[in-house]
Structures are given as structure tokens and as C-alpha cells.
Amino acid sequence: MSQQYPQPGPGGPQQPGWGAPQPQYPQQPGWGGPPPPPKKTPVGMIVGLGCLGVFVLFVILGAIGAMVGGDSSSTSKGTTVGTDDDKGTEAEKKDDAPAADPEPSKTPKSEKTEEPKKADKPAKPKKQVVTFKVWGTAPDGVLGPLDITYGSDSDSRSGTWKNGKFTATLPLDDEALYYTVMAQLQGSGDINCSVTVDGHTEKAHASGDYNICHAQANAGLLGGWD
Incomplete structure (x- = not known):
């Protein structure tokens, strides 16, 4: 059984929500209307x-x-700065380029190079010597054979007469004052004697009895011998 509700009569009060127009309220600010669009x-x-x-x-x-x-x-x-490709290209160009002929040797191979000659050593000057000589006829006497002495002012020596001659040498001493040779006969005979110093020769002669043959070369004041 359905329930029946009383219908409002004309002129009677209308209940809200039942087909009656809604009451009009004053519009409050911020309510109802859409907000203004924001500025773009x-x-x-x-x-x-x-x-x-x-x-x-x-x-x-x-x-x-x-x-x-x-x-x-x-x-x-x-x-x-070149790139790697450029470097590669340059290397290829170098490899492709024909190798330059080495500079020909100026000296032919067939010719043997002469070895440098050793410098000739200067010849050592020959050591100068003084030469003493006695020659001739000198028989032995009562005191024996011919008596011979030779040397310098600082070096005196005795010589031996053999087979009619005598020869001896001594090294030249630049400080020597003279060089001399003496030979004395023993009763008879005939002899000659000489001394040679630096190309200069002094000679002497003796004959008979006990005479003496004496030759001497003296050092000069200005050099040389006389």
C-alpha cells in the first residue's frame, strides 16, 4: 500500500525542494561568477x-x-701541423722516390792509397873526434921503442909504436884548451906527427938522436883551432 502525501493547495505555503522556484539571495563577492582569466x-x-x-x-x-x-x-x-694522413702520404712519397746515388769516391778502388811516409828522422850529427898520428922510421934504442904521449890539457895518455906507425882518437871536448901529440926518438930515426881537431891539422917533424916530434892544436879565443 503506497503512502500518500498531502498536496499543497493553491495559495498554501510551498516547501522548498518541491518544484517551487529557489529563493534569490544577493550575490556575495567571490562566489558564483568565474575568476578572471590570468594574464598570458x-x-x-x-x-x-x-x-x-x-x-x-x-x-x-x-x-x-x-x-x-x-x-x-x-x-x-x-x-x-700535418695530420696522420698527411704524414703517411709524405712517407709514401719518400719511399716511392728513387734513392739518390751515393757520391762516387774520388779515389778509384783499384788505386791503392799511398801510406803517408814516415818523416825522416834528422840524422844525428856525428860525434866529432880528435885524431893523433905518428909515422916514419924509429928503431928501438937502449930504453926501448919510440916513446909516444897524446891527449889534451885535462887528459894525457900513452901510445904504442907498432910497425912504423901510430894512430889514436879521442872525443872532442869543447872545453879543452889544446890537443897535443909527442914522440921521442931513442938514439936515431926520422919521424912525423900530427893532430887534427875539427878539420884543423897541426904537424911536426923530428930526426936523429933523442929529438922530440911535437904537434899541438890550441883552442882560439874567438872559436876554432890553431
């Missing part, structure tokens, strides 16, 4: 300005790089 930011303008700034920045950096590159190139005096 010019996104395109910002993007355009950003792109322009980036472009200007690249232009400035490019100009600075060009200036720095120009300075470095002027400093290096145009020196360029």
Missing part, C-alpha cells in the same frame, strides 16, 4: 629573446676565437 605570459617573446641572446653569444665567442687563432698563427710563423 608572452612565451614566444621570451623564447625569441633567448635565441637571440644565444646567437649573439656565439658571435662574440667566434670573434674572440678568431682573434686568438690569428695571434697564435702569427706567433707560430705559419707553421702547420
